[in-house]
Structures are given as C-alpha cells and as structure tokens.
Amino acid sequence: MAITIKDVAKAAGVSVSTVSKILNNSGSISQNTINRVNSVITELHYTPNSRAVSFAKGSTKSIIFLTALGKEEAYKNPHMFDIMCGAYRELSKNNYTVTLMDTSTESYPGETVNKVISAGSADGIVVHGSALNDKTADFILSKNFPHVVIGNPGFDNQLCWIDTNHTLGGQFAAEHLISCGYNSIAFIGGRKTDTISAQRLKGVRSTLLKNGHRMPKEYIVYTDSSRESAYTAALDLLALENRPQAIICENNMIALGVVKAIEHSDLQVPEEIAFLTFDRYPYTSIIDPSPTIIDIDVYDMGQQAGITIARKLENPSLLVQSFTTLPILIRGLTT
Template sequence: MAITISDVAQEAGVSISTVSKVLNGWTTISPATKERVQAAIQKLNYTPNARAVNFARQNTMNIVFLTALTQNEAYKNPHMFDIMCGVQNALAETSYSMTLVDTSQENHPGETVTRVISQKCADAIVVHGSAISEETAELLIKEKYPHIVIGHPSFSNQLCWIDTNHTLAGEFAAEHMISCGYTDTSFIGGKRTDTISVQRQKGFLGLMHKYGYQVSEDHILYTDSSIAESFQAALSLLESSHRPRAIICENNMIALGVSKAIEKSGLRVPEDIAFLTFDVYPYSAIIDPKPTVIDINMYDMGRQAGMMILHKLAHPDLQIQSFTTLPLLIQGETTQIIRSSPVSSSSHQL
C-alpha cells in the first residue's frame, strides 16, 4: 500500500498542512519541526506527488506548445518539428515538461488558448506561427499570460515573439549570386500572400538594387510552391528569349520543380544555369546536383524560444520582440564563380 502524506503527518506528529508546507519550503516552519517531518519522510520512504506539490506552489511545471496539426502536417510544415524539438531541448535542462496542443479543430479562433488559461494546465505557452491569430493575441495580452510566439505576427501587436530575419536571408542569397557573377538572376517564390516568401524576395531585390542590378518583372514569378507549378514556372523562364543566368528558389519544393525543368531543358548545372534554394530541410538532400543553400537553423530557433519562455517566467514584465538565428550559406554544386564582382561572399555585415 502506497505511503501517503497522512502517514507522514501521523509519524511526525504534525498536521497534514504542516507536512505540505515543509515539502513546499515554507520558511515559517521551525527547524525542529522540519527535521521531524524529514525524518518521517525518510523512514517511510515517502515520495511526494509532483502534481500536488506543484499545485500547492501555484505552478504546473508544464509549458504548452500550441500549433495546428492537420493531416500531413510534417510535409506541409516540416520546420515546426525542428522548432518543437529545440524548445523541448531547452526545457529538458530544467524541471519543466512540454505538452503539445492542437488548434486545428477549433470552432472559433482563440478557444484553445482560453481553455489552457482557464484550466491552469500550463505556466506558459509557446505559440507556433501557424496557431497565432488576432483573437489569440488579444487573449494572451488581456490575461498577461506568459508566452512567446515563434514568427513575427503579420498584424500590429504587443506580443512577445522571436523570428528569423528572412529579409536578411534574401540578401544573403543575392549577395552570393552577385559574388559568383550571376547578375541576371530570377526569383521564384510562393504565393504573393506568403509572408516568408515576400520577405526573402524583398531582401533579394533590395540588395540587387543596392549594387545597381535591376531585376525585370518577368523574372519574378509566384507559385503555390508545388513541384508541378514550380516546374512550369521555371520551364517558362528557361524557354524565354531572355533566359536568366541563375534562379533563386524560395523553398525546397520549388527547387525540386526547378531542377526538373532544368533537366527537361537539357541545360547543364551550373555551366548553363545556376540555382540556389533556402533551407536544408526537407528536400535538398534528394536534389541532384547538390544545391547551394541559404539555411536557417530552426532547431536553434526553437531552443532559443524555450530559453526565452523560461526567462519570461522568471521576469513576467519582460517584453521580447527580436530576430534571432542568422542565415548560413552552404556551398553546393549548383553555383560557381564565373567572374569577379563588386561584392564578396564575406562582405555582408552581420
């Protein structure tokens, strides 16, 4: 039969509430009483119920990771899992656990956050960008609930958030192309409403303009990020009278379509046409030849989010709004230096 807190109280000759106070570190209990209670705990080999102790302390030692989990989410949103693993890694160094909570079945925006807050099942929430809405943001701010949002929300807000600087990643891509001598470069992105794609395109165009290279409108293409649509977009570029010397692919799926279009056109990479993509994961490993990549370490970003939420718990008034995790160029076989240029790959000021 399991030993209970009542057994410890009886053995020590004190009340149950006194044992509870000793377990929770109350300073109002005399040293002699603490010793009797500790002796009873050791004698009976009593193990306190962690949940009961946390309840008495008014915390759960649990962090909720809030995200949308629809079917095939691993393929549609692969970076989320790297981020989630990074958060868990940071929490694993403490006594905190993490609970994954899905928002995809909500009847109305914000109901999941309302439930988490009202049930007091977590001390804080890490919100993935797929789960943030204006209603959720309003609840978190109104309740002053400890949180960190992964990804800069697209609406005006007072939330705590971290993000990677996708505009800077676009600049890195443009800088690499110029340093190789590819000044006639095209950009194939996602939808016009895709925030990350828009930011990467903005960085690319901005740096090209800075060095005096104009990118024609017919070299900026938008797709639904599918292989099929990216293939057709790239094919139209490659068969045009003004074929670009290089292509920047906003994500791996687009890069797959571009790679297939280049193969169909019978062009050599990188001799006839060069290209690069963003993000190592999930498809760059199956693209042949091995692509040059502008990568963002999403695991590190998740780890930083985990550390920030712990910092936020220790300092509730702390406001966090920052970009983190710098892009990294990984040289592959799809770009090469063809002539000198006014910018070198090491010139970017970080």
C-alpha cells in the same frame, strides 16, 4: 503500498500542512522541525508527488505548444516539428512538461487558447505562427498570460515573439550569387501573399540594387509552392531570350520543380544555369546535384522559444520581440 504525505506527518509528529510547507520551502518552520521531517522522509523513502508540489506552489509545470495539425501538416510545415523538439528540450531542463494542442478543428478562432487559459491547465503557452490569429492574440494579451509566439505576427502588437530574419536570408542568398559572378538573378517564390516569401524576395532585391543590379519583373515568379507549378515557372524563365544566370528557389519543394525544368531544358548546372534554395529539409537530400542552401536552424529557434517562455514566467512584464537564429550558407554544387 506507497508512502503518503500523511504517513510522513504521522511519523514526524507534525501536521500534513507542515510537511507540505517544508516540501515547498514556504512558511516559517523551525530548523529542528525541518530536520526531523527530512529525516523521516529519508527513512520512509518518501518521494513527493511532483504534481502535488506544483499545485501547492500554484504551478502546473506544464507548457502548451499550440499549433495547427491538419492532414499532411508534416509535409506542409516540416519545420514546426523541429521547433517543437527544440522547445521541449529546453523546457524539460527546467522540469516542465510540454503538451501539444491542435487548433485546426476550432469551432471559432481562439477557442483553444481560451480554454487553456480559462481552465488554468498550463503555466504558459508557445504559439506556433500557424495557430495565431487576432482573437488568439487579443485573448492572450487581455489575460496577460505568459507566452511566446514563433514568428513575427506581422502586425503591431504587445505579444512576445521570436523569429528568424527572412529578409537577411534573402540578402545572404543574393550576396553569395553575386560573389560567384552572377548578376542576372531570378526568384521563384510561393504565393504573392506569403509573408516569408515576400521577406526573402525583399532581401534579394535590396541586395541586387545595392550592388548595381536590376531584377526585371519577369524574373520574379509566384507559384503555389508545388513542384508542378515551380516546374512550369522555371521552364518559362529558362525559355526567355535573356534567361537568368541563376535562380533563387524560395523553398526546396520549388527547387524540385526547378531541377526538373533544368533537366528538361538540357542545361548544365552550374555552368549554364545556377540555383540555390532556402531550407535544408525536407527535400534537399534527394536533389541532384547537391544544392547550395540558405538554411535556418529551426531546432535552435525552438530552444530560444523555450528560453524565452521560461524568462517570461519569471518576469511576466518582460516583452521580447526579436529576430534570432541567423541564416547560414551551406555551399553545394549548384553555384
């Protein structure tokens, strides 16, 4: 039968509350009593229940990772899982458990975070950008609840958030192509309303202008980020009388379509057309030739989120709003 705190208290000749105070390093207890209780704990091989200890301290030692988990989410948002793994690794170092919660079936915006905070079931919350909306943000701020948001919310706020600088990623892409001798560069992005795509395009255009190169409007193409729409968009670009020397693909699903269009157009890479893509996962390993990539270490971003929420728990007044995890260039055979 498992030894309980009551067994320890009885053997040490003290109250249960005294044992609890010693376990939690709280209260004014004489050193002799502390030594006696610790001796009994060792003798009886008593292991305190971590949940009970956390409860006594007013802590759950639990962090909620809030995200949307709709059907085929792993394909639509593959980075989210690497982010979650990085956050888990960092938080587990501090003995926190991480619980994944889904917002895709909410009956009203903010329902999940409302329940989490109202029930006191977690010490803090990591909010993936896919789960953030105005209602969720307002409720977190109204309760002054420890949190960190993955991704810049894109509106004025008092939220804690971290993100990678996608505009800088666009600059890196353009700078690399210019250094390779390309100055006629096209961009195939996601939907026109896609924030990340818009930020990457902004970085590309500003760098081209800085270096004295203009990007014609026909060189900027928007898609639904599917392979099929990217294929069609790339065919149109490659059929232009003054076709671009290089194409920047906003993600590697788009890159799959671009590769197909290049093959259809019977062009040699990189001699006749060059391209690069953002993000290493999930498809760059099957693209031939091996593409040049502007990549983000999203696992590290998850770790930074874990560090930030831990700091927020120690200092509730802390406000962190920063870009972290620099983009890196992985040189392939397509530039």
